[in-house]
Amino acid sequence: MKKFAKIDKDRLLLGIAAPVLAVVAALVVTALVLLATGKEPFKAFQIMVSYGFKSDSQVFILNEATTYYLAGLAVAIGFRMNLFNIGVDGQYRMGAFFGAVVGGMVTLPSFLEIPLIIVVSMVVAAAWSAIAGFLKVGRGVSEVIATIMLNSIATAVISYLLQPGRLAHLNSNTNSVYTTMLPKSAWFFTMTTNPAAGPIEGFIVIAVLAGVAYWFVLSRTRFGFDLRTVGQSESAAEASGVNVKKMIVTSMIISGALAGLVGMPALLNEAHTYSDEFPTGIGFIGIAVALLGRNHPVGIGIGALLWAFLDRTSNWLEFNGYDKEIVGVIQGVIVLCVVIAYEVVRRYGLGRQQRKVGEELAAAASLKTVEKAEVTA
Amino acid sequence: MELKGITKRFPGVVANHDIDITVRRGIVHALVGENGAGKSTLMKILYGMQKPDEGTIAVDGEQVSFSNPGDAIVRGIGMVHQHFMLADNLTVLENVVLGSEKLYGIGTKARAKITEISDAYGLNVRPDVLVEDLGVADRQRVEILKVLYRGARTLILDEPTAVLVPQEVDALFDNLRELKAEGLTVIFISHKLGEVLSVADEITVIRRGTTVGTADPKTITTKQLAELMVGSELPSPETRESTVTDVPMLQVDGLKLTAPDQDGVERTVLDDIALTIHKGEVLGIAGVEGNGQAELVEAIMGMRAPDAGVLTLDGRDISRTPTRKRREDGIGYIPEDRHRHGLLLEAPLWENRILGHVTEKPNSKGALLDPAAARRDTERIVAEYDVRTPGIDVTAASLSGGNQQKLIVGREMSHQPKLLIAAHPTRGVDVGAQAQIWDQIREARREGLAVLLISADLDELIGLSDCLRVMFRGRLVADADPATITPEELGSAMTGASSGHLEHAAAGAVTGTARDTAVSDTASDTAGGED
Incomplete structure (x- = not known):
């Protein structure tokens, strides 16, 4: 049994190695970039760390990470299936928009109003994602292409509907358009730990629950096993009795449903309306976060926190005379490094394990022959 | 050519260690060893596809080091791979000149050279035929020509007979003798001992990654050679007592399947297949690969939807049930391609x-x-x-x-499967595991398991099966009694030369439309079978 524990520990170490390697490599590259622009790199890192750990920064980071985490989960479900759902972006915006519209139309007690908005958002986002799933299964359209197109269409649909006289109102002071404000009953709870730092959004609880559900479904249920099987080998999955086409559609729907949660913190905890200032582009951050977290629920959490940390500190860097874009460079470099480091570590791990197994078996075999020789002697 | 102390460490598989081989010019040198003994790795080293960790290679007394196949070609070493590397949509001429346009151009000069080589060694290669129209044996000749065209004086053939039926094997061996007569060297990798004895001048045996000895094909018997190769007594796939009952377990009736080929043309891959496997029976299907065996298996597993036909498992119609349900209902599946x-x-x-x-x-x-x-x-x-x-x-x-x-x-x-589909259950498996797998199939059969066995190893088929069918171009064209049939007779039926009920020629009565019963004595024994 000791032997197994050792192999597991190795695997854990290798699992951590990739993201650590990636972040370190990204820091080195960034330091070089900073040096090239004539700035002192370690000062910049120091500024980032000291500012990033202030308590108001911490709250900001947690709130930001909640959204990123949900986006990361939505993308990761696809990744586990070998599907690249680039469309989380369009899906969450469609979901949040229609959630906001429906929420603005009715006023119900909180325990009905909030679930109603969430369910509407998830259903709309899932339906939007399902289009890509059906196109892939029925017509062989790559989900990458389909979801990119659906993102553009989502943008167009929302800007068409988000106009005064259609589903939105004009705020004549700020000249922005927004959907009917949600009633107070649709406001999600917040938690305040330090009044100066602002409240932590309650949706973080939902995000954690979603992470637990993600882990449980994937690693503890038959359905999750089938899903992972398809992701690892479509041919083996088919031979094992999984209906691969059905699984593609199902997982696109689940990925989309999770994407439906992405816009909820912004809607229920922050803005309480869908306006033309509603955050966009989170789906793409989700891709980076899922890659960074290696599709593991805890890893995605760390990735989301790191991303939020970088977001937060970029503003402060600018304030200190650094170029804000440097953080963009770090983020980009991290994603690249993760992709490379992940593959390098994976190959190394596989080769290492094969070698180990070979060695152990050879050792066992030679031991046996020695024993035999002794017996015959 | 001389290889000394070659050692290659390789993750997960048997490493080569301390390999010593000397190959003289102008002979056929066979390299034998069971699957996984390290033959292919060794040849990849010799051909420059992999670098040895230790050891030296000398060609004509001169020490060489190959870092890619190009280096090996320059030294006159060429390789014919087990899996052909030809572009189907190009002609033979185009395939041959591809990548070596500098040698003789791509036009008349190249064509003349190809014809010259083809005539010199009796390869019968037609330069303007599309490769997709060629059979397996012809493709192999194109591969050999490709290597000669590049100026190889030493040819490495990796398991060249694995894809051929016995008659084609004989033709290949005639070609090899021609090459030898012209002073070329052939290194021939195989684990089919009968073949090795009939064609080789020298034999080197590899076991568990190292050379265990050389043998003279004139004096050694297949049995001795096999024992040298395996290091112990050989298992045999033979089943002793019959356990066949008259309770049908799987019935296939009127099974038809069409599928688009590479050009998108719909072709019939399974044509009116009908068969019954009873409890306790092993039904073996013989056939050259690509004649519909894989599709038949996939249709029974539910991985392909047939156009017509009824499948009945243990009295229940399963024609429309999904794969998962079929597996739950008791179909066990040992797939052809386990990866x-x-x-x-x-x-x-x-x-x-x-x-x-x-x-x-x-x-x-x-x-x-x-x-x-x-x-x-x-x-x-x-x-x-x-x-x-x-x-x-x-x-x-x-x-x-x-x-x-x-x-x-x-x-x-x-x-506890009721029906086991075993597609090439011992392919790429070492002799020890092979014997074990055969035992398990036999054991389960005794307990009433029905087995559909598909194999390219004719001895395995004949040894394990209670009943044999031959598949050719998507049809079951012939049946045979494994108790009397020989691999050669089966091989001939696999080329489509005979159909109906096959009977052993020695028994006299040749029925049906069996035409080709010419049995050659160049045995195609594999490691598993004894004479």
């Missing part, structure tokens, strides 16, 4: 134990997995089926082919 269809290579063994049986005990309870029980059962399979592994948490990819196969067999047998 594609039988395993999740990067998943641990215990997850591979769940694969294909996720809805069954002990793998799950209701909708939830039961990892603890699955792991316990994996431990049991590893112990009972002698899967050599340090633990059940290693990935399937780190096991050798034979151990992967033992895991698959163990898994499929653990669910």
Whole structure:
């Protein structure tokens, strides 16, 4: 049994190695970039760390990470299936928009109003994602292409509907358009730990629950096993009795449903309306976060926190005379490094394990022959 | 050519160590060893595809070091791979000149050279035919010509007979003798001992990654050679007493399947297949690969939807049931390509134990997995089926082919199948594991299992089966009694030369439309069979 524990520990170490390697490599590259622009790199890192750990920064980071985490989960479900759902972006915006519209139309007690908005958002986002799933299964359209197109269409649909006289109102002071404000009953709870730092959004609880559900479904249920099987080998999955086409559609729907949660913190905890200032582009951050977290629920959490940390500190860097874009460079470099480091570590791990197994078996075999020789002697 | 002390460490598979081989000019030198002994690795080293960790290679007394196949070609060493590397949509001429346009151009000069080589060695290659229109044997000749065209004086042939039927093997050997007569050297890799004895001038035996000796084909017998190769007494696939009952387990009736080929043209791949396998019966299907065997298996497994036909398993119509239900109902499946269809290579063994049986005990309870029980059962399979592994948490990819196969067999047998589909169950498996897998199939058959056996190893087919059918171009064209048929007769039927009921020529009565009963004596014995 000791032997197994050792192999597991190795695997854990290798699992951590990739993201650590990636972040370190990204820091080195960034330091070089900073040096090239004539700035002192370690000062910049120091500024980032000291500012990033202030308590108001911490709250900001947690709130930001909640959204990123949900986006990361939505993308990761696809990744586990070998599907690249680039469309989380369009899906969450469609979901949040229609959630906001429906929420603005009715006023119900909180325990009905909030679930109603969430369910509407998830259903709309899932339906939007399902289009890509059906196109892939029925017509062989790559989900990458389909979801990119659906993102553009989502943008167009929302800007068409988000106009005064259609589903939105004009705020004549700020000249922005927004959907009917949600009633107070649709406001999600917040938690305040330090009044100066602002409240932590309650949706973080939902995000954690979603992470637990993600882990449980994937690693503890038959359905999750089938899903992972398809992701690892479509041919083996088919031979094992999984209906691969059905699984593609199902997982696109689940990925989309999770994407439906992405816009909820912004809607229920922050803005309480869908306006033309509603955050966009989170789906793409989700891709980076899922890659960074290696599709593991805890890893995605760390990735989301790191991303939020970088977001937060970029503003402060600018304030200190650094170029804000440097953080963009770090983020980009991290994603690249993760992709490379992940593959390098994976190959190394596989080769290492094969070698180990070979060695152990050879050792066992030679031991046996020695024993035999002794017996015959 | 001389190889000394070649050592290659390689993850997961048998490493080459201390290999010493001397090959003289102008002879056919055979390299024999069981699957996984390290023959192919050695040849890749010789051909520059891999670098040895230790040891030296000398050609004509001069020490050389190859870092890619180009270096080997320059030294006059060429390789004919087991899997052909030809572009189907190009002509023979185009395939030959591809990549060597500098030698003789791509026009008349090249054509003349090809004809010249073809005539010189009796290869009968027609330069302007499309490769897709060629049969397997013709393609192989094109491969040989390709190598000669590049100026090779030493040819390495990696398992050249694996894809050929016995008659084609004879033709190949005639070509090899021509090459030898012209002073070329041939290194011939095989594990079919009869063939080796008939064509080789010298034999080197490889066992567990190292050279264990040389043999003179004039004096050694197949049996002695096999024992040298395996290092012990040989197993045989023979089944002794019959356990066939008259209770049908699987009935296939009027099965038809069409599928688009590479050009998108719909072709019939299964044509009116009808067969019945009874409880306790092993039905063997012989056929050159690509004649519809894979499609038949996939149709029975439910992985392909047939155009017509009825499948009945144990009295119940399963024609429309999905794959998972068929597996739950008792079809066990040992797939032809275990990496594609039988395993999740990067998943641990215990997850591979769940694969294909996720809805069954002990793998799950209701909708939830039961990892603890699955792991316990994996431990049991590893112990009972002698899967050599340090633990059940290693990935399937780190096991050798034979151990992967033992895991698959163990898994499929653990669910008390009523019908076992065994497609090439011992391909790429070492002799020890082979014997074990045969034992398990025999054992299960005694307990009433029905087996559909598909194999390219004719001795395995004849030895294990209770009843044989021959498949050719999607049809079951002939049947035979494994008790009397010889591999040569079966091989001839596999080329489509004979049909109906095949009977052993010695018995006199040749019925049906059997025309070709010319039995050559160049035995095609494999390691598994004895004379």
